[in-house]
Amino acid sequence: MPPSRPPTSGSARTGNEVSEADVAAMFDRIAPVYDRLNTIMTAGLDGGWRRAAVRATRLRAGDAAIDVACGTGKLTVELAERVGPFGRVVGVDLAPAMVERARRAAGDLIQLEYRLGNALALPFEAGSFDAATIAFGLRNLADFEAGFGELARVVRPGGRVVCLELSVPRPPAWGAVYRWSFRVLAPAVATTFGQGRAYRYLPASLEGFPDPARLAATMVRAGLTEVGYRRLALGAVALHVGVVPG
Secondary structure, eight states, X not given: OOOOSOOSOSSOOSSOOSOHHHHHHHHHHHGGGHHHHHHHHTTTTHHHHHHXXXXXXXXXXXXXXXXXXXXXXXXXXXXXXXXXXTSEEEEEEXXXXXXXXXXXXXXXXXXXXXXXXXXXXXXXXXXXXXXXEEESOGGXXXXXXXXXXXXXXXXXXXXXXXXXXXXXXXXXHHHHHHHHHHHHHHHHHHHXXXXXXXXXXXXXXXXXXXXXXXXXXXXXXXXXXXXXXXXEGGGTEEEEEEEOOO
């Protein structure tokens, strides 16, 4: 079981300190309730955040995209609908139970496929896609910069890398209230679904995570250009976009 305690380091982390095997096992356990809990905990706002991420890709009909750490595939499906039947979208995740649920929910979208895979070693050639997305999965990677570098590698020059991730609202007083609420409420709500222990990991994963400005700097170090971001949900979520240089 992943540790629920926050990292001890006072500076921003460069990666997740929990092993990939433990993270994958935890997400396998919560797969049956993951979507319901997300909707409850975000008051249904998560759908709007995903739509903003899809728009940020600037994908067109017939394009190809990859959704990394795709989970149950909600964002992946929206990308597939964006590119249409002549496009291609691949969802990749490390947790087998998440991938299986995503496949069952995909329906008859012929342009969509799912694969088991590691975000830090994607099984695709360089420049295979027009855009890459990662939503609420970057915090789980062992190396954030390497994760962005791998996303950039599989996207063609001029294509976009889009990251949707939790953040901490401003000002500091509101951020402290948010952290406390997340630490207390997320496990409490999840307990009603029998997943309280697992949901102690998710608030802990936000502790020490880079703020939006630092995360943008990480994207630049990974080789992306024209990096920008905007805060959503009063700063509780950040949407980052970078362009793969030509």
